[in-house]
Amino acid sequence: MTATGGDRAGLWAQIGALLRSHRAVVDRPIGSTHPEHDWMVYPLDYGYLEGTSAVDGDGVDVFLGSADRATLTAAAVTFDPFKHDVEVKLFAGCTPDEVRVVAEFWDRTGTVHTFVLPGTDATVGAAS
DSSP states (O other): OOTTTTOHHHHHHHHHHHHHHSOEEEEEOTTOBOSSOTTOBOSSEEEEETTOOOTTSSOEEEEEOSSOTTSEEEEEEEEETTTTEEEEEEEESOOHHHHHHHHHHHHTTSSOEEEEEEOOHHHHHHTO
């Protein structure tokens, strides 16, 4: 199934179900620094979904915001040309301002490029 033709709502609903069915483990709490770059301070709780796997072999990355953390509010694709790395990050319970702050966090690196896909599984899924 692809989301190109018209089942974007179904895709968001499936990713939202993944989010709700796996415990989020916060390994970088808000205000903590990146393990390799101490000038990078995390603007939100950041971690992964336990029992999932992403391209890098770790759990699916997730930023946790101040709203209902059981709601998928956005996703982002990041590209690091120096690491030759592309990743997907989920936003759970993030307000639009929190999503913007995270995008600015990556922009400050000067190397990581970000494409944010806004939307909520609650609102997008309701249309189907």
